[in-house]
Amino acid sequence: MSASSTYTTSTLFLRTLSRAGITHAFVNWGSDHPALLEELERQRIESATGNTTPTVVTCPNEMVALSAAQGFAQATGKIAAVIVHVDVGTQALAGAVHNVDRGRTPVLIYAGASPFSADSEHKGARNEWIMWIQDIPDQSAIVRQYMRHTAQIYSAKTVEKSVKRALQIATSDPKGPVYLWARREAMEEEIDAVSVDLVADMAGWPSVEPSALSPQAATNIATALLEASSPVIITSHVGRSKTAVSALLSLADILAIPIVNACPTAVNVPFSHPSYTGVTYMSPGSHWNGLTHADAILVLECDLPWILVNDKPLPSARVFVVDSGDPLKLGVGYAHVNAEIVCRADAEVALGQIEDALRGMGIRPPGEPWLRGGVNNDNGAESRVSTRRIALADAHRALVNALDTAERVPPYLLPAGQAGTAEPAFTFTAARLMSTVRRVLSAATLSHATRTLVLNEAISNYPSVWQHLRPELPGSIITSGGSSLGWALGAAVGASLGSRAGVTGSDLHELIVVIVGDGSFMFGVPSSAYWMAHRYQTPFLTIVLNNGGWKSPKLSMLGVYPKGHGSSVPGAQLSVGFGPASPDFSQIAVAASAGWAWGERLGGPISSPASEGSNEETFQQKMDSVISEAVRVVLEEKRCAVVDCVLESI
Structure with missing residues (x-):
């Protein structure tokens, strides 16, 4: 049989995903995926466009992959697939597993597994040393308690039904993730072309109808x-x-x-x-x-x-x-x-x-x-x-x-020492910043006739974002639905892919805005997320609420020890701070995207107050200017923009 005519269980798997309506697969490849990689290349060669079905989105990090799939589903209402590598890739899905569970987001996760044969008994038998150390007794146990359904794919004859049952469960209330896995030999099993042509759509496998009160x-x-x-x-x-x-x-x-x-x-x-x-x-x-x-x-x-x-x-x-x-x-x-x-x-x-x-x-x-x-x-x-x-x-x-009163608190200059640094620092409240963002977004969306989607992962500033953005449209702001930090950056990539014409139709979001704390930004694996944004041309605006560390653990401590030893010390001393020299978050994005992303820091230590404006009014003008330019970069230049906004340090 020639290479161009070789079909396998992997062919049926991908064909079933496609016929079921899955358009995107967020993937992180490994030793368990030879047949999948081979099948995708066969599709490229035989396709007039050189494309694959589903569309493959390469993800250098598994948590970012699952977060992207979650953002895709949240923005479109359509399920996406995630493909990862054996036990280690399953573990690297990390806290995103919690988020899709608690957020009731349907996602199909597929992981390969080490081969079970070791002496060429089957095609795909063990031939690399890692296949012994990556073989565990119960791979799906890693994620089972978060899944709506877990199952093993045993053969080509059962793969279509296994996938459709998983999708039927994932899209029925309570919606959520499902996990399929297969040994390499099962996915390498050769089949004839007739089996591929017989793969059907989801007719006969409907989601459970919504239930009613008595x-x-x-x-x-x-x-x-x-x-x-x-x-x-x-x-x-x-x-x-x-x-x-x-x-x-x-x-x-x-x-x-x-x-x-x-x-x-x-x-x-x-x-x-x-x-x-x-x-x-x-x-x-x-x-x-x-x-x-x-x-x-x-x-x-x-x-x-x-x-x-x-x-x-x-x-x-x-x-x-x-x-x-x-x-x-x-x-x-x-x-x-x-x-x-x-x-x-x-x-x-x-x-x-x-x-x-x-x-x-x-x-x-x-x-x-x-x-x-x-x-x-x-x-x-x-x-x-x-x-x-x-x-x-x-x-x-x-x-x-x-809320109006809170938003009127102007930017202010903290003196050296009080700012936590050797220099004075301009800073501002989250309320003031969000009111600025709200005004700029309103003006930009009116002039560009766009719809905006905000991804809120501000954590300790969650209430400020919700309240001061003052949202009106259902679907205009979302969160992960869970508490594992690092969702928003990957989700923005997925939401942007899903918001392209032809995927969501009338629900096209031309401007996607991510609002994250500095801790959430680093949990989001920006080196992977902004690389993906550049690779797949998914521009979005990121507003980093940089308060110098993890404020939430400090608030939790104060909830139990309001007047304890730690109640009056800075975050750095409590080991929850990132100071005194926190990362330049905007430039992390610029580096990760090979210079494609645009970034600027707003506020923070300054050597000369005059250089930043000698009063609050001048600095407010700079806030307006920076946020406006960031929005312009996303809307007009179609690039990511990151504004690192330095709030008063914890």
């Missing part, structure tokens, strides 16, 4: 929200579905219910909507101040609605939990919410059912009269809703005023 549960929740004096909805993830946001706002409008964003991963409520109460990451005193007197609470697509030792609702509050895939949090060692009803139901479907129940009682949206024959209004429900509507508007104005 009629009684929908009625009970609707009645409780209607009769409550102070109802509230708490959510984290409703915004992962843009259509679910509309359903949420419709319900909130009818009953004038405030909505709390608890550790959000998406835009759940437009900033300007009166039900928007802000964002909480549930540190003491940061929750919505109405939680402590709420008498009906709908916990909707939310990992953690409150932390009992910090803030908690009334013991008498009626609590209802609705989650599309895991309402009991089976993937968590311990989790519990005292609730009257716990439901597994799709958020959009459930919200529509609750609204239908209310309409059946005669309740109508603002501006329409309630039907007196449909509901007994002796309890004053309509009056309470009207009063609450006024209170929501007042509270929203107060929130906006508080």
Whole structure:
């Protein structure tokens, strides 16, 4: 059989991925992939365009590969594949495995495995020394507790069904990653061309349909929200579905219910909507101040609605939990919410059912009269809703005023010594910086008619980014959904690839913005991420919130020892700081991309205050200028731009 006509299990594997709708594979090759590499080259030779299906994206680091696949799926709603190398490549997926699990992002991960034969019994038998030391008893155990499904591919005859079953599971709630693996001999098995032609699409392998509330549960929740004096909805993830946001706002409008964003991963409520109460990451005193007197609470697509030792609702509050895939949090060692009803139901479907129940009682949206024959209004429900509507508007104005005040704190010059360096330093608050970024992005997107996607991995500055960017559009800001740092840089590459015309259609994002802490930036393996950005021409803007180290561990320490030995010392002394000479993050990106990326540092130590502007107004002008130039570089020159923004050091 000639080389050009040799087909293998690897041929069927790639053909199945392609017929299933997977357009991109993020790969890190190894000794277990000869047949895959051979098949891809056969495709290039036989294709009129020289392309492969799926498109191969080379990733020098496995965590960046999986983060890129996650960003691709988050931006497009379509699943991508990741291909890695035996046990070591599986381990090198690192914390990104946690992120795709907690972020409920469907990804198909495939890893090869060392051959099982050692004396030429099969094609692909062991012929390199590493194949002994990379052979472990249970390779999939490395990641099994994070996966929705793990399985071994045993032969060419079963590969198509193995892949389709994995994809069916990955794309059904609770969506998430799946892991397939195969010994080298299995992937080298030769087949005939007829088998390749018989590979079909996903017909017959649909995702599980969204589930609904029982009629009684929908009625009970609707009645409780209607009769409550102070109802509230708490959510984290409703915004992962843009259509679910509309359903949420419709319900909130009818009953004038405030909505709390608890550790959000998406835009759940437009900033300007009166039900928007802000964002909480549930540190003491940061929750919505109405939680402590709420008498009906709908916990909707939310990992953690409150932390009992910090803030908690009334013991008498009626609590209802609705989650599309895991309402009991089976993937968590311990989790519990005292609730009257716990439901597994799709958020959009459930919200529509609750609204239908209310309409059946005669309740109508603002501006329409309630039907007196449909509901007994002796309890004053309509009056309470009207009063609450006024209170929501007042509270929203107060929130906006508080944010405006925070954003007015100007850039300021810290004297030598106080700045943590031998020179004085210009610095600024995260609120001020985000307001600047918001203004610049708004002007740029209006003039270029672009859609912007922001990837938020600011960690200790998560709330500032959410609040001060003031997002309006569902899908315009996302996070990883997990807590393993290093997602954003790789995710930006994947999101950019996914946002190209022909992949997402109307959901084209022309400007992708990454906002990261300095710690997250280094966890993101910038040497790989910006190399990939250059190689695949995926420009994005990176704003580094550089506070000189890991602020979150210091905050955790202060939460337990607020007046302890470490409460008054700088981060460097606590061993959580990167000072006194922190890396120049912008130039790391420039070097990794062989000079393709553009970078500049904003703020930090200066030898002459006059050179940076002698006052706050002049420095603000520089902030505007640098951020504007960075946006221009991305939009017009189609290059990555990195602005290293030096905040006050921890």
